[in-house]
Structure formats: structure tokens, C-alpha cells
Amino acid sequence: MSSTPAEQAPERPVPGQTHQLPRPAKGGRFRHWLLSGLVDETGTQQGPHGRSPEHTHTWWQVMCLTGVDYFSTLGYQPAIAALAAGVVSPFATLVLVALTLLGALPVYRRVARESFKGSGSIAMLERLLPWWAGKLFVLVLLGFAATDFMITITLSAADASAHAIENPYTPEWFHGNQIGITLVLLALLAAVFLRGFREAIGIAVILVAVYLALNVVVVATSIVEVFEHPTAVTDWWAALNTQHGDPIMVVAIALLVFPKLALGLSGFETGVAVMPQIKGRPDDDPARPEGRIKGAHRLLTTAAVIMSVFLITSSFTTTLLIPQKEFEAGGSANGRALAYLAHQYLGNIFGTVYDISTILILWFAGASAMAGLLNLVPRYLPRYGMAPQWARAVRPLVLVFTAIAFLITIVFQASVDAQGGAYATGVLVLITSASLAVTLSAKRKRQRKRTIAFAIITAIFVYTTIVNVIERPDGLRIATLFIIGILVISIVSRIGRSFQLRATSVTLDVTALDFVLEDAEEGEIRIISHEPDVDTGKEYEQKNKDERKFSHIPQRSRTIFVEVYPSDSSDFEEDLVVYGVVKHGYRVLQVKSGNVPNTIAAVLLEVRDVTGVVPSIYFQWTEGNPISNMFRFLITGVGEVAPVTREVLREAEKDVKRRPAVHVS
Secondary structure (H helix, E strand, O other), X not given: OOOOHHHHOOOOOOOOOEEEOOOOOOOOHXXXXXXXXXXXXXXXXXXXXXXXXXXXXOHHHHHHHHHHXXXXXXXXXXXXXXXXXXXXXXXXXXXXXXXXXXXXHHHHHHHHHHOOOOOHHHHHHHHHOOHHHHHHXXXXXXXXXXXXXXXXXXXXXXXXXXXXXXXXXXXXXHOOOHHHHHHHHHHHHHHHHHHHOOOOHHHHHHHHHHHHHHHHHHHHHHHXXXXXXXXXXXXXXXXXXXXHOOHHHHHHHHHHHHHHHHHHHOOHHHHHHOHHHEOOOOOOEOOEOHHHHHHHHHHHHHHHHHHHHHHHHHHHHHHHHOOHHHHOOOOOOOOOHHHHHHHHHHHHHHHHHHHHHHHHHHHHHHHHHHHHHHHHHHHHOOOOOOOOHHHHOHHHHHHHHHHHHHHHHHHOOOOHHHHHHHHHHHHHHHHHHHHHHHHHHHHHOOOHHHHHHHHHHHHHHHHHHXXXXXXXXXXXXXXXXXXXXXXXXXXXXXXXXXXXXXXXXXXXXXXXXXXXXXXXXXXXXXXXXXXXXXXOHHHHHHHHHHHHHHOOOOOOOOEEEEEEEEOOOOOOOEEEEEEEXXXXXXXXXXXXEOOOHHHHHHHHHHHHHHHOOOOEEEEOOOOOOHHHHHHHHHHHOOOOHHHHHHHHHHHHOOOHHHOOEEEEO
């Protein structure tokens, strides 16, 4: 059946219309399944939170989503605190709570106000530190963020397996197989994401509600038990005086050891990451959604207050009621202090219910961390040109992260205690970077009092981070490995993708479109590349004369100049807007971009697509050493413009007849 003339006619270009650059589909069924999460290539994140949520939720429901990460730390935090601080644990916990409410909470309330799209504090620093310095700083922070999320996955799975093993009703063969059980939990987590994870706030609400209710019962019972047996308090107080004596010394020790309790600060970064899920007001301005911001403030404050109450009460009761030896490796309370109290004072049936609830929320905390990674990596690395395109898809990343989680679990023997330092390092570095970001923001806005306050908070977190790294260097070692891995992959990927089209879209304004359509009517579009340095009529006249002479352009043929004005060369993907102007009697296409040859190639392909005529472009050879020019291109986006433009076109268009012609003289 033949098509009608109307069907055969090409689509008429619309002035100012944005055109997405197509990417050819490759591969078979398996590749299609593997990359099914790659929904677009516009530079936005493609993880489970990648698309704008169809349904938003009230702030307290979203709090439960971030709570599966934050509140689940109650599964192991009291035991780690008791093991790290001993009888001083309650006082060190008070210091931690003070830092939570007076330090981390104000910082992240500010982050929520200035980074309300879910990008968190890293995006604030990216805006405050432009060009390559900002990109490198972000890559380092991504290394620490990866440490935070990866250790959340492995530590939560390890603690879930510890709860399963210590339950009196579990099979005997569970004992001695913690690594195997942890690997099974990690594999199940990967299977969920490979099948197609859908964020289920409803499940998070149920898990958090049940878990917090059970913890209320356990803590309340433990407090009653303390009052019924006052000797527990006197014994603890006697031990405290015997070991440390002077009250001033107790306070000093609490200040020194509280960095070891930094796991209790986990969850704030997740809290701002899920902001797009919060329901705002109907009249919210997308540029400043006050309703959503207010909901995020309520989320952060409520979660911090709830967690602070549990931190204090759980630290107090576990320290008083559990013998210190039980917190050590191999002890019944190691990594599961509240579960120990649940079995001890409420019986094995209630204790088993508590264990099941803890296992589920810890497992779901791993899912939350995996979702965080799947948002974080595609949000930055592919946009920087520092990861392959498949890094935007969910399933390949799940396989990569699961393999890393397996390796970490085996190296650390699925030990909660051994991974605590790495977890705390990742958490503290992210909070420190957030504190720095809000300090710089307040300084730029000339808010003197807030600048001083946030600077003090930043100094405290810097101290806490340094102390934690000195005490437990494993966290820094792991973070360093992640940072080195990210930097190496980023450099290799950036070089490997140098000859790709970087523009995610190209827009021709009305004047630019008139220029190319006017020449297309004559059957030829000749474009001269011009470096916008000397803006004089003589410069354009000489350039036009030289190109006509040395490139043999007929004198009667019309020509158009193209000029690329430099921007941030560290950016990889860009939305290009081409403006048409008349300068000194010559028609000029002007575009702003961080790299020259890739941008020229994208503009040429767009001109071809909107006019139906394959254009030609004319260059002059670049002066200087070709190798040094290549390094200039990789770093600054300029250098060997002509050959790189030709190579980009060759990679983008395999059909020679449809490929814009490159002439160099």
C-alpha cells in the first residue's frame, strides 16, 4: 500500500523547537531486558526515584520510607554504643543526641530548603564549586556516599542474619553460617531490583509502625525492670566511679568516645533525597515549593526527635541490664542488644516477633540504600561523561553493586562490629559536607550569624570525622577504594566517550532556522567555523575570503559562520540553544557550550535533520602540537577541532551519504 504525498513529506520544522538527539537501539532480548531502566538519555537520574512520582504522599508517610534506614539502626546501634563506650555509653549518647538536634537537624533543614529536588547536599556543593574543582569534589563525595550506602546494605544484612541466628527457634545449622545467610539476603535484595523494584511507601509505613511499636514495648519493659531492680543502677554507677571516678573525666570521655556512636546520625541524607515524594500544597511554586519544603522540615524534625528518644532510652537500659561481656564478639547481645532484652524480659515468642520485625526492616533498609545508589550514580557520573551510558539503567548497576556487597561481606566476615567504622565514616563525611555546603550558602547570602553557627557545626563534624577515622581507619580505607575506583572509571570513561555526541537536545531559534532554511532552498548549506575572538568586520571579511580561496568555495555560494562560546568545560551533557545573529553583514550561528567539536557536530546533524540537506563545514588547521592539542580538548573542550569534529560525526552517523562533510585547509 503506497503512502500519500502528505505522509511522504518531511515534518515541517518549528522555530525554537527542541529536538532530542536519537540513539540507535542495539542488541537482542537480553540487552533489552538488562537496559530496560534506561528510559531516556537527558542527563537526569534513572533509578527507582528517577521519574517524577505519579503519586506523592504526606510527610509522615515519606518519613517511614526514610525511617527504614534511620530507625533500623536501633537494631545494632545500642550494642555498638555499649561496646565502644562501655559504662559511659549513656553520656556519650546524650552528646550524640545534642549533636543530632542542634547540629545535623538545622543543617539538613537548610539543605531541604535549598536542594528540594532530592539532590541533597552534594548538588549544593556542585553549584557552589563550579568547573573541574566542583566535579572532582563531587566525585570524592560520591566515594564516601557509596561507602555509606554500600555498608548500609552489607551491615544491615549482616545484622539481620545475626538476629536470625540468635533466635532460639532457628535451625542449628544457622550457627556458624552467618556469611552464607548474609549472602542469601543480599542475593534476595538483588533479585527484587532485577525483577523491577517499585518503591512501596505503604510497606515502609507498616514496617516502621510495627517496628517502633515493638521497640516502645521493649524499652518500656526494660525501664520498668530497671526501676524494679534499683541495684542495676547502683551497680552501673559504682562501675562508672570505679573506672573513671571524677565526673569531669566522665564528661570528657563521653565527648571523646561519642564519634564512635555516629551510626545514630544515619538517615538525614536519605531524608532530603526522598523530598520529591512529599505532597506539597496545590499552589506550590515549582521554583520554590514551600509546602513540600515545610513537609520535609516536619519529616526531619519528627524523625530526629523520635530517634533521639530511642537512642537515649535504649542506651540507658541496655547498658544497665546487659552484662558487658554479652556485647563482645560471640556474645548474645552483639549487634542485637534490644532483641536480647526482648527475649530476656518478654519471652521467646515476643522476642521472635521482634526478631522477624527487625530482620524485615533491616532488609528493607538495604533496599532503601540500594535505591539511593541507583539514584546517586546515574544522577552524576553519566552526566559528567564519567560512566558508560548503561550506568543509567537499573539492572546493570544492581549486578555491580551486589558483587561489591558480596566482596565486602566476605572480607569483613559479615561482622557488624567490623563494618561499623566504615559506615560511620561515610555518614560523617556526608554530614560534614552538608554542613560545609550550608555554611558557604549562608556566607554567600551574607547571613553573618548563620554563617558563624553553621561554621561551628562544621568544625564539630570535622573533629568527629577525624576522630572516627583515627579510631577506625577501615572506613577511610574502604572509602578510598571507592574514590579511586570512581576516579579511574571516570577518567577512562571520559576519554572513551570523548568522540560521542554530548548534546542531549538542540534548539534552533527563529533566526537561526531562517538562515539554514534559506540556504537549503538552494540545495547547499556551507558553514564556516569561526573562533569568536576578534569581533571586527575586517576579521569576518578576511575569514570568509580565506575559506573561499583555500577551500575552493564558489564566490556566489552563500555561507554561514558558526561560533561556539565557551562555558563549563567539565560538563559533558548539555542542552544546546543555537541563536542566529547578523554581525558586520555576515550571518552567524552562535551557541554556548563547554566543548567545541562535539557541539559543532551536534549542530550540523540538527541542521541536516530540520532542512533535509547535508551541510558542509569548513575549518582551518589548528596550530600547535597535536598531542598537546588533544590534552587541551580533553580538559578544556578545545584543541584539534577539525579532526575531532569529523570523528564525532563518523561515530554518530555511519551512513557516509548522510554525514556532514568536513573540509580543512
